[in-house]
Amino acid sequence: MTKQGVTVEERRKPRDAVDQILDQWHKERPDLDLSAMGVFGRLGQLSLLLTPALEEVFTRHGLRRGEFDVLAALRRSGPPYTLIPSALAKTLMLSRAGMTNRLDRLEADGLVERRLDPTDRRSFHVALTARGHRVVDAAVTDHAANESRLLSALTPDERETLDHALRTLLQAIE
Amino acid sequence: MTKQGVTVEERRKPRDAVDQILDQWHKERPDLDLSAMGVFGRLGQLSLLLTPALEEVFTRHGLRRGEFDVLAALRRSGPPYTLIPSALAKTLMLSRAGMTNRLDRLEADGLVERRLDPTDRRSFHVALTARGHRVVDAAVTDHAANESRLLSALTPDERETLDHALRTLLQAIE
DNA sequence: ATCGAATAGTACGACAGCTAACTATCAGCC
């Protein structure tokens, strides 16, 4: 069934799951303009496949992805490794309520602590603890290596091209 | 503060949020290989920004994205617009428990119905109702147009390049 | 023909996110 109707032209590049979806749509709704659907389909599929591939590394360090993101934002902000919850929520594109939750978990694990902000009594500083610092340093090392591994099948040229294309799209959408 | 230290070379292409994150990491952890982080950072950011941009169209048709995905899978499968829950869960990369839930909602809304499978009494056929067919046809028309609009800032050449790069990465990861 | 393993769907409890409502505090303006 699957080999039927595969023309010579279609055999050139391996057809993936997204191609099959586009074929189905073309057959059922030939009126639709499908020119963009392939890109978004592949983006979605990538995001779905990448999630567990990245999560696995965080799990090895006792973290969930969301928790790593918070620790990483603090770590890369530089000394004194401190940000306020609103700033964290904004950069991580998370609701403030969600940030409250994440911070509760991280604080219970002893990875961050809430310190009074002397200049604004509505807020406070979220600071990496010594242990949080160690954990995120170890995790980000593995994470960067894992990302490199996942991209290792692409040539440097292909990587550069992909990065440039993603940058263009990101700029177009914002 | 932000304008300090921006060299001529850096001004060539506009620096985005991901560039700033990479700068921070480079400063704090010069030992890390950041060559892959830009690609994954932009993929993640795209996925985050795209979600509400696509969801908005589904909302106009009374659907959530997950519900649309189910209806779309049924619609593009062609006559008789019928699949079993396991097959749906697999193609949508969703747990079977999650699929049970989605089907419950869709059935309550009268968009699909569960029909007995005469050949396997463990299972059944999920079928589009007439209303489900109408709704998904209208939704996918708008959805395809929305996707085209979101990509309209890219030239045909840029689209082709992006699609090819995504295809390569997807193939590398699977 | 039968028995064990695999498969299909569901119920249940946990979980992490969201929105909306709420309290406390700050900033600006008169």
Added chain:
DNA sequence: GGCTGATAGTTAGCTGTCGTACTATTCGAT
């Protein structure tokens, strides 16, 4: 100095997903 509106964080309730455990059915090897 004292309102008014904006901002910071939390709480409460809802939602959609997951993993696990369970029942029913089918498949396959002998």
